[in-house]
Amino acid sequence: MLELSIRHRQGDFRLEADLKLGEGLTALFGASGSGKTTLISTVAGLIRPQEGRIIFNGEIWSDGSTFLPPHRRRIGYVFQEGRLFPHLTVLQNLRYGERLLPRAERREDLDRIASLLAITDLLARRPSHLSGGEKQRVALGRALMASPKLLLMDEPLSALDSALKAQILPYIERIRDGFGVPILYVSHQVEEVSRLANAVVTFDKGRASSVGRPDETLATVLQASGDLPAGNFIEAEITGHHEADGLTEARSSAGPLLLRRTHLSVGTRVRVFVPVSDIVVAIEPAEGLSALNRLSGHVRDIGEGEGGSVTLTVDCHGQPMVAQVTRRSLRQLALEPGKPVHLLFKTVSIASEGLFRQARGGSRSQSV
Numbered sequence: 001m002l003e004l005s006i007r008h009r010q011g012d013f014r015l016e017a018d019l020k021l022g023e024g025l026t027a028l029f030g031a032s033g034s035g036k037t038t039l040i041s042t043v044a045g046l047i048r049p050q051e052g053r054i055i056f057n058g059e060i061w062s063d064g065s066t067f068l069p070p071h072r073r074r075i076g077y078v079f080q081e082g083r084l085f086p087h088l089t090v091l092q093n094l095r096y097g098e099r100l101l102p103r104a105e106r107r108e109d110l111d112r113i114a115s116l117l118a119i120t121d122l123l124a125r126r127p128s129h130l131s132g133g134e135k136q137r138v139a140l141g142r143a144l145m146a147s148p149k150l151l152l153m154d155e156p157l158s159a160l161d162s163a164l165k166a167q168i169l170p171y172i173e174r175i176r177d178g179f180g181v182p183i184l185y186v187s188h189q190v191e192e193v194s195r196l197a198n199a200v201v202t203f204d205k206g207r208a209s210s211v212g213r214p215d216e217t218l219a220t221v222l223q224a225s226g227d228l229p230a231g232n233f234i235e236a237e238i239t240g241h242h243e244a245d246g247l248t249e250a251r252s253s254a255g256p257l258l259l260r261r262t263h264l265s266v267g268t269r270v271r272v273f274v275p276v277s278d279i280v281v282a283i284e285p286a287e288g289l290s291a292l293n294r295l296s297g298h299v300r301d302i303g304e305g306e307g308g309s310v311t312l313t314v315d316c317h318g319q320p321m322v323a324q325v326t327r328r329s330l331r332q333l334a335l336e337p338g339k340p341v342h343l344l345f346k347t348v349s350i351a352s353e354g355l356f357r358q359a360r361g362g363s364r365s366q367s368v
């Protein structure tokens with residue numbers, strides 16, 4: 001657990017952060033100049049915050065009287081452009097991280113890391129003979145070889161084109177899931193954050209604020225900027241594919257779902273997004289409609305909506321779903337708390353696959 005409560009001024013800029021960060025990958029997400037790099041520099045010990053404290057797993061790294069220097073923090077750092085030593089081979093670059101550690105503290109095994117990152121065949125090469133993606137995999141390996149207690153990744157993919165990014169993302173997922181080392185990951189990229197992060201810290205002009213579930217946090221940011229419609233996130237697991245129909249089936253606590261065809265394998269856990277505006281509310285199990293998804297539940301709450309409409313919160317087997325109806329529908333359907341209802345909507349998107357990509361382009365969700 002990393003606990004941060006810091007205030008730091010540099011020039012006109014002031015960083016303010018009060019955060020508790022847990023296991024897994026925490027993305028630091030925000031506009032350019034909003035303070036992400038400054039924050040990880042304080043964690044790395046490259047900047048000493050003027051006020052406040054940083055505590056990692058109970059050890060004080062920085063406060064009014066203590067300041068642990070960077071090399072005693074056992075942090076692995078991966079930068080945007082890799083920063084491999086050009087005169088050393090891949091093997092020597094990997095060993096470099098390890099050499100900084102006393103033998104007794106070396107936990108990582110070179111073969112395991114090389115095979116995890118698929119760099120075993122590159123060990124004899126120098127960085128000038130590697131592609132951009134290979135360099136970044138070696139940089140990840142070098143950081144891991146130092147048996148870090150915490151990994152800091154500062155936009156590690158931003159120098160790569162989208163095809164290379166897609167190649168490296170699974171390796172970062174393997175590190176996140178296989179090493180038990182918490183990761184702070186700086187990114188501007190909504191898709192990257194949505195795919196990788198277990199939690200997100202958003203930055204707004206130096207104020208590091210929300211720590212929350214990634215899709216909800218990103219959705220709040222994007223909805224505030226008008227780039228994403230209001231909607232519901234549902235946790236689901238892929239259960240099958242229908243090639244001929246171009247559909248994927250998933251199960252969720254709310255009920256079965258049909259998604260647009262995805263290449264994720266059966267068993268993969270996903271979050272899907274259902275825009276509020278796509279949901280139709282019915283009081284009978286309607287037939288003869290093209291909407292493929294039907295969830296049933298009970299009205300839990302009725303509140304004010306936008307433009308004179310009414311917002312319904314429906315409990316679908318524990319999953320809250322928000323829908324909107326007009327006041328006339330509310331009357332005609334005699335909707336009230338406790339009433340059983342059916343929610344109908346068309347195929348839905350997996351949040352990390354399509355939704356945020358569209359949101360970045362400023363278009364509406366593409367549910368069909």
Ligand SMILES: Nc1ncnc2c1ncn2[C@@H]1O[C@H](COP(=O)(O)OP(=O)(O)OP(=O)(O)O)[C@@H](O)[C@H]1O
Nearest residue numbers: 010011012013030031032033034035036037038039
């Ligand atoms: N040494 C410094 N002296 C004065 N101001 C600085 C210094 N270093 C950075 N800043 C300012 O602090 C602010 C935060 O910078 P920081 O690099 O943390 O932002 P960032 O969110 O990481 O941005 P980017 O995504 O562009 O890397 C910026 O306004 C920057 O100009």
